[in-house]
Structures are given as C-alpha cells and as structure tokens.
Amino acid sequence: MLNIKGIAAAAGYAIAKALVLESTELSVEKRTVQDGDMEITRFREALARSIADVEKLKQRTLEQLGAEKAEIFEAHLLVLHDPELLGPIEDKIQKEGINAEYALHEVSAGFISMFENMKSPYLRERASDMKDVAKRILSHLLNAKVLDLAAIHEEIILVAEDLTPSETAQFNRNYVKGFATNVGGKTSHSAIMARSLEIPAVVGTKEVLEQVKDGDLLILDGMKGTVLLNPDDATVAEYRLKQEQYEAQRAEWAKLRHVPTVTKDGKHVELAANIGTPADVANVLLNGGEAVGLFRTEFLYMGRDSMPSEKEQFTAYKAVLERMEGKPVVVRTLDIGGDKELPYFELPKEMNPFLGFRAIRLCLERQDIFRTQLRALLRASVYGNLRIMFPMIATLGEFRQAKTILFEEKAKLEAEDIPVSGEIQLGIMVEIPSTAVLSDLFAKEVDFFSIGTNDLIQYTMASDRMNERVSYLYQPYNPSILRLVKMVIDAAHAEGKWVGMCGEMAGDATAIPLLLGLGLDEFSMSASSILPARSQMSKLSAEETRMLAAKALGCGTAEEVVTLVQRMDI
Amino acid sequence: MQKTYKITNEDGIHARPATALVNTASKFKSEVFAEANNRKVTMKSILGVLSFGLEPGDLVTFIAEGEDASEVLEALDEIFAKESLGIAHA
Structure with a gap:
C-alpha cells in the first residue's frame, strides 16, 4: 500500500477503482500552407464546432449545477468569439502561411503565459481556462477524439x-x-x-x-x-x-441547514459566522448561518496605498447587508495598530503591541479615520440589519466617547437628508478583563456584548499565545475565563441585553456545552463550523448544560473542566 | 464620451463581471474601448479586459464612440455598481 500525499481540496471519502486520464498532449506540428483562405475556413469550422460543444456544456451545467457554475462557459464562449484571439490567429495563417494548429498554439501560448505571470492568484488560474479553450479548438482541428x-x-x-x-x-x-x-x-x-x-x-x-x-x-x-x-x-x-x-x-x-438552532429541550440560540469580506457571505448562507456575528473591516484598509474612502466602504457594507437579506450583521469598527500594520499609515514601533495604541484607542485619536468609517456604516444601515461594535473597549469613558462621535455623524447625515436606520444596535467587544469586571455598568449603556475570547484569554492569563514557551497558558477552559464569561452574560441579561461570542472558543465542541449552560445567546464562528455546532446543540439539553456549567465554575483547573465535559458523554 | 473608475473590488475585475461587461458593451452600436496602464483594448475582447490584470487602486477608463455612447456608459456603470467593482474617479 502506497500513501500519496496531496492537498485536501474537497471533504469526504471515496473507495473505487482508478480511471487514469492520460494527459493526451495533442502534438502541434508547424506546416506551411499554400491556400491561406482555405486554412482559415478550416479554422473557422473547428471554431464553430467548439462553440457548439461549449453551448452544450453550458446548457448541461445550467440544468445540473445552476447558473453560477455555468458562468464559466459563458466566459469560454466569449473567448471563442474574442477578436484579440481570432484576429492574430487568422493574420498568422494568412501572412506567415502557416497551418491553423500552429497559429492557434502560438497565439494561445501568449495568453497562457500572460495569465500565468499575473500577480493575482485568481487571474493566474485563468490560464487553465485559456488552455481548456485552446485544447478544444485544437482537438477539432486534428479531429482528435475527446474522452467523453x-x-x-x-x-x-x-x-x-x-x-x-x-x-x-x-x-x-x-x-x-x-x-x-x-x-x-x-x-x-x-x-x-x-x-x-x-x-x-x-x-x-x-x-x-x-x-x-x-x-x-x-x-x-x-x-x-x-x-x-x-x-x-x-x-x-x-x-x-x-x-x-x-x-x-x-x-x-444538510437537514439542519435551514432550521433554527434549538436544543433538545427547546432553547433557541443564534449561530452566526465571522467574515472578512463581502464575498464570504455566500459561504455563510450556504452553511445555514443565522447572522454575521463579526465582520472584520480591516480587509478594506489592507493591500492598498491610501485609506479607503467613505463611498468604497459604504459599497462594501451595503453589499454585506443586502446579501444577508435582513439577518443581523455585526460590524466591528477598525481594529488596526499593534501587530496589524498598514503600509500607508505609519505608527511608531511599540514594546508591547498587544497592550498598545490600537483599535478604539487609535480611532478615538485619529477621528478622521473613525468618522469616515462610521459615516459609511450609517449610510449603509438602511440596506439591512446593522449592528455596530467597538473593539478593545477598556473603560466606559471610551464607549461614551465613541458613541458621541457616532451620534454626531448620524446628526450630520440627517441634516444632509441622507437616510439612516433608526434601529442600529450599538455594542462592544469584551476582550479586556476590566470591561468584563465592570460589565454590569456597561450593560446599562450598550445594546449587546460580544466576547472576544482570543484576546480575553491572553489578557486574563497574561500570556502571549504566539510565544510557544507560555502558550500552555492559553486556556479557554480555565475556570477563571468561564467565571468572567458568566459575569458578562449575567450582567447583560439583568439589563435585558444579549451576549455573543466571536472567538475561536464559540465553535469549539468542548466549549459549546459550557457556553450554552452559561446562557450565551449568540455563537459566532467560521462558517464551516456552523452545521456541526447546530447538530451538537440539537442533542444537548439546556437544563443539563446549566448544571454542567455550574459545576465547571467550581473546578480548580482547565483539565478538571475538560474531564467534566467529557464525562457528560455528549 | 468616457468615464474613469478606480477599482475597489478585492478580486479586481474577474471573469464573471468581465463577461458581463463585454456582453453588455457588445449589445450597443457604439465602438467601446477600455484603457488602463496606457493600453487600450476593444470591449469586445474578454481577453483584452482580463489582460489588464486590474487590482484594487488601479484606474480603468471606458471610452464609447457612437450614437448610443451615453447609454453604453450608463449600462457599464450599472454593472460596476451591481458587482461592487469600483467607484467613479474624477
């Protein structure tokens, strides 16, 4: 038995006999032709047969896989009609007196290498489309049989x-x-x-x-x-x-894709997804996400040489809100600084970037950047169910200041007769222990909390999770973390507010029963974790997890908590 | 007539929107061109449009010549908005 390693590209298992598709390199010989017009006619016939093939493929794909998958063949058809491809080929046949196969080979090779040399990985992949189209015309020219x-x-x-x-x-x-x-x-x-x-x-x-x-x-x-x-x-x-x-x-x-997330004793929680770009929304919906629990906006600012304009940001926020069709979308305002740098925005190097000038701290000082983002968000708010969340809030003063700025921008827009939704919820990330400890007072002023566990754990344990020698201290199940989470949830519920979680912990199979038991309302995770989490939750009883969580809060160590969850046998 | 855009879409102009742009431009009587990086291509050519390898921040100008020039530019503008490809650049 031989074990051949590769890249896992699509999930699942298959056991079957192999059918080897030899890459029949169609050989192309250079010949001179006497009658250029006749050769061009031969080329056009091969082209017509190729077009007929692709029309058929497009139809078949449309019926079996839907419009989106058929789009690629729409593009192939355009290539088969492309004057930049056909013109040079026919010119070569006529002027250089060479055969159609060789002219096609030379011209298409130019486009293939052009795509292969492009910066964008997406466009590099288009080389395979060009090869595909060229191979099809060639096989018709050579009357070669294509494996059906x-x-x-x-x-x-x-x-x-x-x-x-x-x-x-x-x-x-x-x-x-x-x-x-x-x-x-x-x-x-x-x-x-x-x-x-x-x-x-x-x-x-x-x-x-x-x-x-x-x-x-x-x-x-x-x-x-x-x-x-x-x-x-x-x-x-x-x-x-x-x-x-x-x-x-x-x-x-698959059965769980379009049903709400409910425990076996009937408690409903919301399963949401973390996204980074508008393009991620498709995957959220495909995996049955009930909301976007964290839209990281940093992508808008990266890979460019200047700050994104209000209009650019507006377009991106609007796209996400519209594609989510009225489902909640929690947008986190800019979280740069520290280890996340922008090439066009220089910040002094810091000794402790994670404890430094970043996120809301930076936005409150550089209000020009912050206000542009808030205006774009407010303008987009009428296109869906927008919730705005401030990152790295350490004090009530910071929240109040950010809220004041938001309301100032809202008033300005309204004075300009630009519509703004009246239903925008305003919340904060809870990732700094001081905020968790003071959550009862925060809860009176915010509409929701979202617990950012990755940072909350490293700040609580005073351990840099990138530092291998202390990474053992990154302990999501440590009872101290669970107690902080409980404190935040209880504080919110006492004021009738909701609590979400958007760190890795929210999608973790061991953490889920504990968080459910602590009363978490919204779990935001990577889209691919949603259906497994929904499946797990449907088998849990909210009542039993409440007892489990109560016991876990009394444990002394993370290991004891894990053992407790494992013994629950779920 | 012409109109310039700055690309904002993180994927640039990829195959699907390029297909839509070329299909749309071909529906009109006007001659339509695209210009970027000091190169000009006909909007009948999807390979031409893709050959720009447009990325966020790049500028692209559409030039239409003919009786329905303003209609063409309007139709292209709609695709830009619908696909969130970029924004008008003064």
Whole structure:
C-alpha cells in the first residue's frame, strides 16, 4: 500500500477503482500552407464546432449545477468569439502561411503565459481556462477524439494531471466518486467544482498520475488529503466505516441547514459566522448561518496605498447587508495598530503591541479615520440589519466617547437628508478583563456584548499565545475565563441585553456545552463550523448544560473542566 | 464620451463581471474601448479586459464612440455598481 500525499481540496471519502486520464498532449506540428483562405475556413469550422460543444456544456451545467457554475462557459464562449484571439490567429495563417494548429498554439501560448505571470492568484488560474479553450479548438482541428466523461458508467476515482472546467462539468457524480490530480490547490477550479459537486478531491499530489494505473484500487481521503494505492482489506474496511459515518453525518447536517438552532429541550440560540469580506457571505448562507456575528473591516484598509474612502466602504457594507437579506450583521469598527500594520499609515514601533495604541484607542485619536468609517456604516444601515461594535473597549469613558462621535455623524447625515436606520444596535467587544469586571455598568449603556475570547484569554492569563514557551497558558477552559464569561452574560441579561461570542472558543465542541449552560445567546464562528455546532446543540439539553456549567465554575483547573465535559458523554 | 473608475473590488475585475461587461458593451452600436496602464483594448475582447490584470487602486477608463455612447456608459456603470467593482474617479 502506497500513501500519496496531496492537498485536501474537497471533504469526504471515496473507495473505487482508478480511471487514469492520460494527459493526451495533442502534438502541434508547424506546416506551411499554400491556400491561406482555405486554412482559415478550416479554422473557422473547428471554431464553430467548439462553440457548439461549449453551448452544450453550458446548457448541461445550467440544468445540473445552476447558473453560477455555468458562468464559466459563458466566459469560454466569449473567448471563442474574442477578436484579440481570432484576429492574430487568422493574420498568422494568412501572412506567415502557416497551418491553423500552429497559429492557434502560438497565439494561445501568449495568453497562457500572460495569465500565468499575473500577480493575482485568481487571474493566474485563468490560464487553465485559456488552455481548456485552446485544447478544444485544437482537438477539432486534428479531429482528435475527446474522452467523453459523461459516458462513464461504473464507479471510479479519476486520476489526472489536472482537470479542466469542461471536464469537471461532465462528471456524473453517481459514477465519478472523487478525483486526484498532480497539480492544483484549494482554490483551483477543479477543487471548487469538487466542493460544489460534493465529491472528495485530493489535488497537488505531484505524483499520483505516475504512480497509479487504470483499475488500481484507491482510497481517497478528502479530509487528510491523501490517496491510498492498493490498500489492504483491513484499511478498506476501516475506510468503509469512516465513509458511512461521514455520509450519515453529512445527511444530518444538510437537514439542519435551514432550521433554527434549538436544543433538545427547546432553547433557541443564534449561530452566526465571522467574515472578512463581502464575498464570504455566500459561504455563510450556504452553511445555514443565522447572522454575521463579526465582520472584520480591516480587509478594506489592507493591500492598498491610501485609506479607503467613505463611498468604497459604504459599497462594501451595503453589499454585506443586502446579501444577508435582513439577518443581523455585526460590524466591528477598525481594529488596526499593534501587530496589524498598514503600509500607508505609519505608527511608531511599540514594546508591547498587544497592550498598545490600537483599535478604539487609535480611532478615538485619529477621528478622521473613525468618522469616515462610521459615516459609511450609517449610510449603509438602511440596506439591512446593522449592528455596530467597538473593539478593545477598556473603560466606559471610551464607549461614551465613541458613541458621541457616532451620534454626531448620524446628526450630520440627517441634516444632509441622507437616510439612516433608526434601529442600529450599538455594542462592544469584551476582550479586556476590566470591561468584563465592570460589565454590569456597561450593560446599562450598550445594546449587546460580544466576547472576544482570543484576546480575553491572553489578557486574563497574561500570556502571549504566539510565544510557544507560555502558550500552555492559553486556556479557554480555565475556570477563571468561564467565571468572567458568566459575569458578562449575567450582567447583560439583568439589563435585558444579549451576549455573543466571536472567538475561536464559540465553535469549539468542548466549549459549546459550557457556553450554552452559561446562557450565551449568540455563537459566532467560521462558517464551516456552523452545521456541526447546530447538530451538537440539537442533542444537548439546556437544563443539563446549566448544571454542567455550574459545576465547571467550581473546578480548580482547565483539565478538571475538560474531564467534566467529557464525562457528560455528549 | 468616457468615464474613469478606480477599482475597489478585492478580486479586481474577474471573469464573471468581465463577461458581463463585454456582453453588455457588445449589445450597443457604439465602438467601446477600455484603457488602463496606457493600453487600450476593444470591449469586445474578454481577453483584452482580463489582460489588464486590474487590482484594487488601479484606474480603468471606458471610452464609447457612437450614437448610443451615453447609454453604453450608463449600462457599464450599472454593472460596476451591481458587482461592487469600483467607484467613479474624477
């Protein structure tokens, strides 16, 4: 048995015989042609047949996978009509008297290398689209047979150098159980396609094509990113079991996608997602997120050479609010400074960046930056359910000052007759122990709290979690942390306010029963954790977790807390 | 007629919006061009539009020549807004 390692591109397991897709490099010979017009006619015929192919693929993809996946073929059709591609090819045929195959090869190679040299990883990937289109025209010119993937009628795992969009679009997932390729990464077209087809895929193995022969038995592990070649019976049995469990779990998660998060004794909590860009919203909705619990706005400020304008920010906030269709969106105002630097905004180096000039501290001093962001948020507020949250609040004075600035900007906008929502909730991150301790007084003035556990833990334990020698002190389950969380939740509830959590802890399977028991209202995590968390919560009883949490608060160490949760047998 | 934009979308102009821009520009009678980094391409060419490799902060100008020039620019403007590609640049 050989274990071939690659990149886990799409989750799941497959066990089947290999079908090896030899990369039939169509050979291109340079020939001189006498009659240029006839050669151009031959080229145009091949082009017409290619267009017909792609029209068919587009239709098929539209029916089976929907409009979004079919868009790629819309782009291929434009390339097949592109004057910048066709003009130079026909010129070459006519002026240089060369054959259509060679002219096509030369011109398309220019575009392929142009894409391969682009800075953006996304645009670099477009080289594969150009190759795909060029290969299609070439195979028609050469009358070469293209393997008809739609004709596969036995269960197989495809093994290939790489898979083009037109190849993956033909897959019938009843038979193509998964694939492994030599090249590619998590964002390759083939990887994205595998995830939407919900079949496992391992890409970037560098050697799977060389190692595997047609008919070899393969196990594809889309979790670890490995391909097992000719596994023994025991391994096959082990993977059959894993596969069954995974399928059962996935079926259960799928059922949970559009239902609210409810414990088995009927308590509802909100499962939200953390996002960094408007593009992340699609994944939130796909995973059944009930809200955006943390929209980090730093991306708007990064990778550029000046501060983003009010209009640019407005456009991004509006996009997120609209795409969430009225579901709550908690936007955290700018959290830069410390270790997060902007190239165009110089700050002096600090001895203790995590304890330094950052987030709200910076925004209150550089009010020009802060006010621009607040205006953009206020203007976007009418497009959805906006909640604004200030990071790194240490004192009530900071909150009051930030709130005053927000209200000043709101009044200015209203004076300009620009509509602003009247329902914007205003909250703070609780990540500094002083704020947790004083949460009963904060609770009278804010609309909500969101506990940022990553920082709250490191500030409470006085331990830098990037420093390996003290990282053992990063203890989410330490009873001191649990007591702080309880203090914040109780303080909020006493004033009728809600509490969320947006650190890694909120999606952690061990922490979830504890947080549920402490009365947390909203859990915000990475989108992919939502369905597993919802599944876990549906099996928990709020009453039992309340007793569990009460016991945990009396534990002396993090280890005792973990043992307690494990013994609960959930 | 012409109009200039500053790209703000983190992906620049990727294949889907480029497809929409080229399809839209081709619907009108006017000759439409795009200009960026001192290069000018016809808006009939998706490879031309993608060849700019536009990134956030880059400027791109659309130039329309013909009787329906203002309609073309308006239609392109709508795509820019809908896809959050960028903002008008004075």
